[in-house]
Structure formats: C-alpha cells, structure tokens
Amino acid sequence: MEKGIFTHYQTIRDQAHLIGEKESRGCCYADSWGSVPFQRMPNVWLEPGPDQVNLNDLIVGVDDGILIDGDGSYSIDQQRYNFQFGGDAFWEIKGGKKGRMVSQVAYQAKTTDFWTSCDAIAGPAYFQQYGALNDGKGEPTQLNGVSHGCSPARFRQANVIQTD
C-alpha cells in the first residue's frame, strides 16, 4: 500500500506471471528443509505519521473511545474480511482524555473498512518494532516468524465488543 493505494501483491515466482509481472516479490517461505515452500506474508510495517504527531494528539481528538496497548487474542478469516483482536491493556478515552482502565475488550471489523477509518498515525519517535514467531499457514501447518512495526494509530467507529 502506498499513500492508501493498493500497489502490489505479495507474490512468489509461480504467481508473478498470473498478474503479468516478470518476477516475484520474494514472498516464498518454508519453515524447514522438509516443508513445501509457499506464498505467505513478509515483514510488514505501517509507516509512521508526521514528525510532530504524538500519542496525546491522537487521544485529544477522541470524544468517546478506547486506548488499546499491546497484543491480545487475534483471529481472522481465510480471506481476511472479518477480524477480531484484543489487547494487553485498555483505557477509556472521554472528552479527549485518557481515563480509567477497562477490561474485556475486543474489536471486530472488515479489513478494508477498518483501514479506511484510520485518520491519524503518530510520528517516527513512537515507532516500535513488534512481531510474532508463530504465524501459521498451510496444511500441514507451517510456522513463520514475522516482524511488524508501527506507531500508535487512530481508527474511527471501530466495532468494540465486550468479551466474557
């Protein structure tokens, strides 16, 4: 994605010709010498926002919302339409201020709706590198380590649910 426009697929050599390209985009992985290599996601980062934007700027612009920190439960369908994610810690945001901690929070959305609702990203000073060692795909399942990095980002009108 570049400036909100979808520009390239993540391809392997066998797929490039299907979309009229001459070479792959290097997304072929196997998790061991004995596994069949196939297309899967490479490391993916979200570009930080402008230098001057900080986390508080994102919070100030929210009248009624939730601040989510860290990593929690995650699940997404096979075509990446419907996802549900949790977090590690949650705070209410009321009237542009971070308030009390809350629990039992998860958010669900359709991928494209969610990213369309992103209206602010904090600057490079807030960028942090994260990732997962157990990204699963395939039958039999193969595990892959992936790196993801981002700065805090704000999404409008996400569907937040209360869990058990």
Added chain:
Amino acid sequence: MLTREEAKKLTDRVLSMTKFPECSVSLNYSEAASIRFALNGVTTSGFQVSQSIAISVSKDNKTGSTSLAEFDDKSLRAAMQRAEQLAEVAPPSPEHMPGLGPQKYAEYENFVEGTAAARNPEMIPGVRTVIEAARKKNLVAAGFFQRDANVNATANKAGLFAFERWTDSRLSSTVRTPDGSSSGWASRQSPDIAKVDGEAVAAAAAGKCDQWRNPKPLEPGNYTVVLEPTAAADLVQLMGFGARAAEEGRSFLSKKGGGILLGEKMFPEYITLRTDPFDRRVPATAVGNAGLPAAPVSWIEKGVVKNLFYDRYWAKQTGKQPTPSVGSLILEGGTDSLEALIGGVERGLLITHFFYIRAVNPQTLQYTGLTRDGLFLIEKGKVTSAVGNFRFNQSIVKLLQNTVKVGVAERAQGFEGDGMITPPLVVKDFSFTSTSDAV
C-alpha cells in the same frame, strides 16, 4: 522403522556421553507419505523421513536442553556439550523434578503395519474418489492425504526407558465452485489407513459445496446450533483440566472466593468427557504423561467434574498422584444420527466446522473464530438454505452446559489441533457476534 533395540542402543549411547547427574533423551523417528491434490489433479507425491534427538541435562536444579537431527557420535557429543554449557549458565528452577525411574507399561500399541507400508497405491483410490465426485458436479477439489508411522523412545539416567510406536492417516479435502463462491470441506482419519473412507470425504465435501451456493445473510445473535462432529471437536478439544490453574484461581474450575469445583455437577447428565489412550480409533500409546504408564482418566462423568490434571511437580506440592494421561479425548455420544438431531431443531444453524479459533478469555474458556465451508439454516427440522459465515465468541464451558442433545460419537479433526472422538451436538444460545464475507 527404528526398532526398540536400535532405539535403546542409541539412547544408551547418548546417556553415556555426560557426567551430569541427570540426563534425559527423547528420540523421535517418523516416516510420512503423502499426496497433495489441487484443481482436480495430483500436484505432489511426498515421502519424508524425519529423525531428531532432544537432550536435556540437569545439575543442582539447573537444566540445559538442545536437539539435533544427526546421530553420529561427533554431532551427539557436540550437542551434549551445548546442553551442558546451557545448564551451567541457567538459573536453578524451583520446580525442577528429578528424572522418573523405570516404569511398567501395558503391552499395547496402535501401530498398523498396513498404514506404515502404505504409499501411493493405497492413497490414490481415495484421492481419485474425491476428485471424481467434484468433477461430476463441475466443482474443484483440493486436499491432502497423509499417513505417518512414528517412533518415540524416552530414556534417562534414572533408568527409565519407554518405547512407543503409532500410526495415523488422514484424508481431507476442500471442494469449491469454479468461481470460488461456494466451498465444502470434509476429513476422515484413522490409525488404520484401510478405514479412511474416501467415499465419505467425497460425498460430504462435494455435497456441502453444492448445497452452500448463494448463502443468505442472517443477523448475528444467539442461535440454537447443530455442531457436526468436527465443529464440536474444534471447540471441545480445547477443554483443559489443570489442577494448578484451578487451585490458583485461574480456571473455570476455580470457585469464586477460593476452592475448586471438583466433584460439582457443572454439566448436564449426558456430558461425559474422558481420556482413553487405549481406544483403537486414536493414535495413542501405552506411554502417558511425562513417561508415566498411560491409563484412562475421566474428567467429567455424567456432568460431574471427576478429576483434574496434576503434573509431577504440582502433584508433589499438593500430595496427590500425578495424572497418567492427557489427550485422546472422548466425549460420550448417544444413539441419534446427525439427521435425527437436525430433525429435532425448530430453528437453528448447522455448522460444518470452524476456522482460526483463538482464546479470548482463558478463565471462562471463551473462544472466538469463524464458521467455514458450509453453514446452513434449519427450520422445522429441515435444512432450508445456505447462510453466510459468522464470527462467534463462545465459552466452551457454556457450550457444554447448553448442550441439549448428543448424537453418535466418531473421531473428528478439523484444521487445528489433534481432534477427538465426539458426537454431533445440539447447543442452545450459541453466540455469533458478526458476519464474514469469506468463502
């Protein structure tokens, strides 16, 4: 296949390579043959031999571990040295348990020679059956047929030697319409490859794809559901009965304010959930948890919580016996067919299986995930239409508490986990929280 004698010789050799007071060795060897198919044709035929040795050494409660796949003396000695170096710098574990001494195991194995010897001639008929069924309906089949034969040998310096062999086989297929607008799935598995029913996989996968065309959207909410055995297995296999978590207040088996729910009737009378390593339908062995002799364990009997799982450390701390077995779960069934269960539902949903199932709240066993490959509306005891996929958020404890009927039990395994033996279930108030456009 690696023999008992060869395994003993090899583990003895590794154990002799250290002067540390404690050393344990786990040797794994497997042979797997497979056929992968897609676009109604075979794409890959595979045969894979894997071997590995995991070495663990301990001294003064400090443990170092490593593993390797080369069994020559030089490699083994280098691995042993690495494990010893790691143990030297590791912090002592306050929960370290000394190696288990010699054990006596039941004369039992579920190793089917026909499965261990099977190659393409034994697997192609099943694959062909699925592809032909798809072609006949102008559908597109993809899938995987694999069989494996496995050996594990565990030995330690305290004198333990356990040797186990088992086989398993599985044919699964996803059948889709050429335009990708409908999808069906089915799987059959058995330690005996001769019992893997290709006709059943073909009929179910192609049939569901055919039937699921033009799904209509329904509003999310609470529905009565009929879970086919795979859908039931996807969720019920996630039940855990750890004593430590219960006693430390971290589990659905913890009582509010202290204490545990052992002995309490938490579920309906017809819910009995147990482990049986000696059931021929599952690929289990006579060697149980942590090298203990395997034995059947009842977790829930007629709705009552009967046993909790104690590992060796927690058993010692609490003065209990360690639990011999986990896994090989069996949810007792009844006599009703799936069709009979559907026939008894006034309005509900029939679920084939689930996808991407993850814990939301470990304490209530609330999980989330999505329906996939066939979701159908039941009205007045009959399947009346295809329905668009849903995301669920559902506690598995509540699922068993809300189960109103069970059918005939069978072995079932979905995309995730080892599966189990379970009947189809009728469950009221199953919670769907959003829709998904995925096919």
